Amino acid sequence: MTTSGETEGQRDVGLAGSAVAEQQYVLSAREELASRQLQHHRLVECWHGEEVEAVEALGDGELRLPDASLGGAAFAVEQFKLGHAQQVARIGFDYRGEPNPFDHVSVSSQSGIVDTCGFPKDVYYYYKSWWGSDPVLHVFPHWNWDGREGEELQVRCHSNLDSVELFLNGTSLGSQNVPRNSHIGWVVKYAPGVLEARGSKGGRVVLTERRETTGTPSQLILRPSLSQIAADGEDVSAIAVEIHDSRGRVTPTACTELHFKMTGPGKIIGVGNGDPSCRERDKPESPDAAARSAFNGLCMAFIQATKQSGTISLEASGSNLAPAQVEIRSVESKVRPAVA
Numbered sequence: 001m002t003t004s005g006e007t008e009g010q011r012d013v014g015l016a017g018s019a020v021a022e023q024q025y026v027l028s029a030r031e032e033l034a035s036r037q038l039q040h041h042r043l044v045e046c047w048h049g050e051e052v053e054a055v056e057a058l059g060d061g062e063l064r065l066p067d068a069s070l071g072g073a074a075f076a077v078e079q080f081k082l083g084h085a086q087q088v089a090r091i092g093f094d095y096r097g098e099p100n101p102f103d104h105v106s107v108s109s110q111s112g113i114v115d116t117c118g119f120p121k122d123v124y125y126y127y128k129s130w131w132g133s134d135p136v137l138h139v140f141p142h143w144n145w146d147g148r149e150g151e152e153l154q155v156r157c158h159s160n161l162d163s164v165e166l167f168l169n170g171t172s173l174g175s176q177n178v179p180r181n182s183h184i185g186w187v188v189k190y191a192p193g194v195l196e197a198r199g200s201k202g203g204r205v206v207l208t209e210r211r212e213t214t215g216t217p218s219q220l221i222l223r224p225s226l227s228q229i230a231a232d233g234e235d236v237s238a239i240a241v242e243i244h245d246s247r248g249r250v251t252p253t254a255c256t257e258l259h260f261k262m263t264g265p266g267k268i269i270g271v272g273n274g275d276p277s278c279r280e281r282d283k284p285e286s287p288d289a290a291a292r293s294a295f296n297g298l299c300m301a302f303i304q305a306t307k308q309s310g311t312i313s314l315e316a317s318g319s320n321l322a323p324a325q326v327e328i329r330s331v332e333s334k335v336r337p338a339v340a
Contacts, residue, residue: 117272313325
């Protein structure tokens, strides 16, 4: 229980007692309230009713990024004050229930580092930057803002490189050094085209990432987590669905309803899209057919094997989209002993 005026994070710090002072580190429990690529434009287009009004009120009517996409602000302060710090992210995945802060509209939490399908949110790349060894460069948001030409947008970047230079349609918007355990950002007047970040280490560009204004959604791409599963009645392949334009780029505002058909020795046990306000069925009524709308250009279907080996085929389709098909091999496997 927290005392009056005490935050939950402060309560957790207090529980560590004298050990915190002696060892000069702080245990901080953090939650990140955000949805994958969720911006003002996305809210207006794909969320409904009271929630749009609530979000716009929280944002004071401005087009700006949620603080949760930054991730490291509190940790950087803690480390600066104490010299050493430890941070605990209590929630990795979004989950059903506790739909803070929109409990009158949403059906799942928005506190995870990844959404309910496991698709990374922007804050995922903050943790990857500072809790991993691989070079990271992630610039956001997306660059599809039709009708907002000339408006100032906040562009942010998570990276563990020395510095990052930002370009818009080939023109440099300046280079910034990356503070440890933090992020960098620019205010950019929106113009369609290509937003490009070039990350340098040791004076040499080592990573480049682009956000491009995409075209009209035109095709589907299926990416299975496993192309071979065991025919044991348990094994599952999670199949990510991407909506692409004609040039093969994910369209980050696409919300098209998608339809799935499956044949072979398997069953569709669930579908999802990571949208915390989506009230569509997660579990389909039929084991070989399902429907689910995309969220920010992505969707997911979960295929489970039966106890019969063979080839499982999944086809995805949507209005004005070229369909896609993927095959999963279900191979003979020893079945675990079970009571019927």
